Amino acid sequence: MPQMIEARGLTQTFHTGQGKKKRPVHAVAGIDLDVAEGEVVGFLGPNGAGKTTTLRMLVTLLRPTAGTATVAGFDTVKESVQVRRSIGYCSQVGSTFSGAYAGDEVVDHGMLYGMSRKDAIAHGQELFDRLQLEGMWRRMPKNMSGGQKRRLDIAMGLIHRPSLVFLDEPTTGLDPQARANLWDHIADLRSTQGMTVFLTTHYLDEADALADRIVIIDKGVIVASDTADNLKANVSGDLVDLEVSTDESVAVARERLGSISDSVEVDGHHVRARVARAGKVVPSLLRDLESSGVALDSIEVIRPSLDDVFLTLTGRSLRDADEAGGPSSDADAPEGEK
Amino acid sequence: MTTFLRETSIVFRRQIRMNLRQPAWVLIGVMQPVLYLVLFGPLLKPLVGQFGTSSDNAYTFLVPGLLVQLGMFGAFFAGFSLIGEWREGVIEAERVTPAARSALLVGRLSRDVLQLLVQALILVGLGYLMGLRGSVGGIVLGIVITLLVGGACAAASNALALTTKSEDVMAPVINVVMMPILLLSGILLPMTIGADWLQRISDFMPFRYIVDAVRDVFAGEFGASTVMWGTGWALVLFALAMWWGTSVFRKETA
Numbered sequence: 029m030p031q032m033i034e035a036r037g038l039t040q041t042f043h044t045g046q047g048k049k050k051r052p053v054h055a056v057a058g059i060d061l062d063v064a065e066g067e068v069v070g071f072l073g074p075n076g077a078g079k080t081t082t083l084r085m086l087v088t089l090l091r092p093t094a095g096t097a098t099v100a101g102f103d104t105v106k107e108s109v110q111v112r113r114s115i116g117y118c119s120q121v122g123s124t125f126s127g128a129y130a131g132d133e134v135v136d137h138g139m140l141y142g143m144s145r146k147d148a149i150a151h152g153q154e155l156f157d158r159l160q161l162e163g164m165w166r167r168m169p170k171n172m173s174g175g176q177k178r179r180l181d182i183a184m185g186l187i188h189r190p191s192l193v194f195l196d197e198p199t200t201g202l203d204p205q206a207r208a209n210l211w212d213h214i215a216d217l218r219s220t221q222g223m224t225v226f227l228t229t230h231y232l233d234e235a236d237a238l239a240d241r242i243v244i245i246d247k248g249v250i251v252a253s254d255t256a257d258n259l260k261a262n263v264s265g266d267l268v269d270l271e272v273s274t275d276e277s278v279a280v281a282r283e284r285l286g287s288i289s290d291s292v293e294v295d296g297h298h299v300r301a302r303v304a305r306a307g308k309v310v311p312s313l314l315r316d317l318e319s320s321g322v323a324l325d326s327i328e329v330i331r332p333s334l335d336d337v338f339l340t341l342t343g344r345s346l347r348d349a350d351e352a353g354g355p356s357s358d359a360d361a362p363e364g365e366k
Numbered sequence: 367m368t369t370f371l372r373e374t375s376i377v378f379r380r381q382i383r384m385n386l387r388q389p390a391w392v393l394i395g396v397m398q399p400v401l402y403l404v405l406f407g408p409l410l411k412p413l414v415g416q417f418g419t420s421s422d423n424a425y426t427f428l429v430p431g432l433l434v435q436l437g438m439f440g441a442f443f444a445g446f447s448l449i450g451e452w453r454e455g456v457i458e459a460e461r462v463t464p465a466a467r468s469a470l471l472v473g474r475l476s477r478d479v480l481q482l483l484v485q486a487l488i489l490v491g492l493g494y495l496m497g498l499r500g501s502v503g504g505i506v507l508g509i510v511i512t513l514l515v516g517g518a519c520a521a522a523s524n525a526l527a528l529t530t531k532s533e534d535v536m537a538p539v540i541n542v543v544m545m546p547i548l549l550l551s552g553i554l555l556p557m558t559i560g561a562d563w564l565q566r567i568s569d570f571m572p573f574r575y576i577v578d579a580v581r582d583v584f585a586g587e588f589g590a591s592t593v594m595w596g597t598g599w600a601l602v603l604f605a606l607a608m609w610w611g612t613s614v615f616r617k618e619t620a
Contacts, residue, residue, distance in 0.1 A: 087462050112464045123459035125384055125451070136380045140373060140463040184459060 030101075032192050032224045033063035033086060037095035040081050040248075055081040057248035058095060065191075068218050068225040070239030072232070072334065078248040079228040080120070080196055086226070087117045087194050100192055113141065116185035116193040120200055122177065123184045124169050130180050131156075131165035134187050141188035148187060155183040159213055175206030179213065186217075193217065195227040199234060211237055232334040244338060251341045260332045265289075266306035267330040268313075270299045277322045284316055297325070373465040377473025385477060395440045396485040399432040403493060406554065417556045425498035430508055430580035431553035432493075433486055434573065437516035438547065440485060442540050444478045444520040445527030452531060467615040471524060475611075478520035479513050486512055501586030508580040514600040515576055521604075521611035528614045551577050572599040 040056040056078040063069050073079050084090040086099055088108040097104045100114035124133040131152060138148030156165060159179040169177050178198060185193055198214065199207040215238060217223040229235050235242050236256050244252040244259075252259055268289075270281050274297075281299040286292045288309055289301035303309055306329045317324065339345050385391070403425070410424040417427065451457050460470050486509050490498070523540075530536055550557070550564075551573035557565050568574045579596020587593070 089458065089461060109464045112462055115462070117459075117462045119455045119458050121453070121458070122455035124454065125380075125456055126454055127387060128380070128384060132380070132383065136376055137459065137463070139376045140460065140465045142369075142464070181455075 030065050031062055031098075032065050032067070033061060033097070033099050033226065035059060035061040035082075035086070035095065035097040038082065038085060038092050038097050039094035040078075040085060040090065041093045054248050056085070056092075059245070059248075059250050061097075061243065061250070063224060063226055065224055066218065066222050068214075068238055068240045069227070070235035070242045071226065071228040071245060072230065072235045072242055072338075073228075073245040074230055077230075077245045079230075079245055081248075082245065083194055083196055083226070083228055087115060088112055113188075114190060114192060116188070116190035118178075118181045118185040118193070118195045118198060120197040122169070123181050126170035127168055129166050130161070130169060130172070133169075134180075134183055137184050138187035143188060151189070152183065152187055155186055158216075159183055160209075173206070174202050175209060178202060178206075178210055182210075182213065190223075192224040192226065195225065197228055197230070199229075199231065207234070214238055232338075236334055242334065244334075244341065246338075246342050252337065256334065259334065259337045261305060265302040265304040266332060267328075268301055268303050268306050268310060269326075269328040269330065270317075270324060271326040271328075272297050272299065272322060273325050280320050280322050281317060284313060284320070284322075288313065370466055370469050373469035374473045374476065377460070377465070377470055378476045381474055381477040382480065385481065392481055392484055393488075395481070396436065396488050398439065399436045399485075399489050400492060402432055402435075402554070403428065403489065403496065407496060417559060423497065423499055425493045425496050426500050426584055427556075427581065428554075429490060429493040429498050430584050431551075431577050432489060433508060433512040434515055434551070434577050434580055435548065435553050436485055436489060437482060437512040438519050438573070439544065440482055441478050441516040441519035442523045442544060444474070445523035445525075445536055446533055448474070448524050448527040449531060449533055449536070452528065457528070461615075468612045471521065471608075471611045471615050474524060475517050475520050479517050482513060482516040483509070500584040504583035504586050504588065507583045507588075511576060511580050511583070511597060511600050514604045515573075518600070518603040518607040521607035525607070525611040525614040528617075547571065547573050550574065553577055572603060575599050 037058045037060065038056060039054070039058045042053045042055055043050050044053055045051055059078075059082065061082075071079050071082065081090065085092045086097055086104060088104050088111050091105060099111045102108075102110040102114065104111050123137070124130065131149075134152040134155070135145060135148040138152060139145060143151070153165065156162060159182060161176060161179055161183065164172065164176060164180070169180060172180065182193075182195070182198070185195075195214065199210050202210065211234070214225065214227070217225055225238075227234075227238065239256065241254065242252075242256055242259060243250055254262070268285065270285065272278055272281050278294060278297060278299060282292055282294055285299055285301040285303075289303045292299065292301040294300075310327075310329060314324075314327070335345055407424055407428050410428055414424040414427050415422045448457070457470075461467070490505060490509070526539065527536060530539070550568040550571045552558075552568065557568040557574060560568075575592060575595040576599055577596070578592040579590075579594075579600075582588075582590045582592050582596075
């Protein structure tokens with residue numbers, strides 16, 4: 029399958045401070061990245077991990093300090109105009125005048141890509157229908173809800189019919205209902221239009237719900253790249269929680285779980301362990317416990333989250349990393365310009 | 367070239383549409399020179415004969431200075447709206463289109479220059495009602511020089527805005543730059559009536575030559591050397607500011 033994005037040793041180093049206190053910050057430290065045509069890739073990482081900086085290099089808004097990248101078959105530095113023609117980009121800060129009519133904004137944006145006014149109006153109205161923005165053509169973004177504004181940004185990014193679209197934190201700041209609605213629209217981009225989608229996010233559930241493949245970046249380095257299922261299966265294992273009624277049963281359950289896992293914990297009458305591919309081993313575990321006379325009060329199998337994956341890969345929880353901001357958070361500012 | 371003009375006109379149309387939503391700003395922008403005209407002009411009437419300038423009509427003397435002041439002050443504030451655009455993501459969205467970076471700047475400057483033209487016509491029209499008399503060709507040329515100055519200041523303001531991205535930094539910088547220009551360019555009173563040292567300092571102020579040039583063309587003295595110097599400076603400042611503005615619009619972009 030042809031590659032839509034191919035990056036090799038892509039690097040961005042900013043300098044912070046002045047004079048002798050000037051020091052380099054490696055926002056993106058030589059990453060390799062491949063995205064195939066038609067793929068939906070979630071670029072996951074905490075704030076300051078280097079997501080937006082990577083994306084800005086790929087969409088030609090920032091010149092890499094080292095390494096190369098081709099997007100839609102064009103070099104992002106030497107053939108930046110061709111790259112821009114081929115991609116759509118939805119920034120996390122928006123793209124329209126808050127006091128202009130939404131329809132005018134979309135049409136003007138399309139015309140900057142060389143579309144005729146007639147074509148831009150026709151395709152803009154089609155996008156408005158598809159993105160549930162009916163009746164919003166003469167509405168100003170300042171009078172729209174957060175979800176409507178984000179969908180308008182997506183319409184701006186799609187007006188020139190790109191084959192690849194970059195979405196930077198598409199649902200940040202939206203309420204749960206608006207997020208779910210936007211997810212449907214993003215999923216629709218690939219399923220009905222065969223579009224390649226590259227989205228950055230620090231929401232675990234978003235990457236889990238939307239992406240065929242998840243690329244995890246932390247401190248400017250890619251630490252994992254796989255499907256959500258494989259990442260979870262390979263890194264963490266499933267959590268099996270057995271609840272028994274007697275102390276004797278706790279000992280037996282502990283021993284049986286210990287035979288299939290190295291990490292057994294006991295908490296009162298609960299015996300827990302991380303088990304690889306629990307779906308396959310739990311049935312025989314249950315038979316084993318039953319034949320040993322252990323009566324279970326309850327059993328719970330919890331699939332690992334992407335946060336567990338992140339914790340295993342980096343030693344930190346994704347949520348904690350988000351709150352801490354990370355050492356290069358200032359280098360991953362939305363504008364990416366220092 | 368056709369593509370450049372097309373892209374410029376798209377940016378211009380988008381900008382002018384926003385301005386037309388708030389036409390009051392055009393009038394608010396011209397208020398300051400109009401107040402000078404109405405309140406300061408009468409004070410000049412008994413004095414203008416002693417200045418030894420090309421015209422002894424107070425308004426033919428004052429309006430050219432006010433035009434240049436309008437060109438500088440009005441256009442220098444153009445960058446503030448650009449910071450707002452940057453904050454809303456408009457600049458970034460335009461920069462990921464294949465449109466030429468220079469078209470993104472020139473489209474905006476065209477709006478600023480058109481706005482300045484409307485204000486200049488209001489000012490000259492009002493000046494005429496109050497007694498301004500001069501060469502029609504000279505008035506047209508004076509306005510053209512004013513538009514060049516305005517274009518230069520707007521380009522510099524846009525470059526400064528995209529460099530600082532902060533109104534808090536822009537405002538004091540503009541103040542620090544504009545005050546000496548205002549005081550040393552002879553906009554309100556000719557520098558020739560000042561002390562020798564003040565005149566020597568003002569010799570280094572390009573805007574002084576521009577003000578003198580606009581005054582002379584208003585008075586119909588097209589052959590004066592001041593016209594050549596003033597027009598030359600206006601062109602040089604315009605070229606430098608355009609170069610700066612375009613390079614800032616291109617900056618950091620692959």
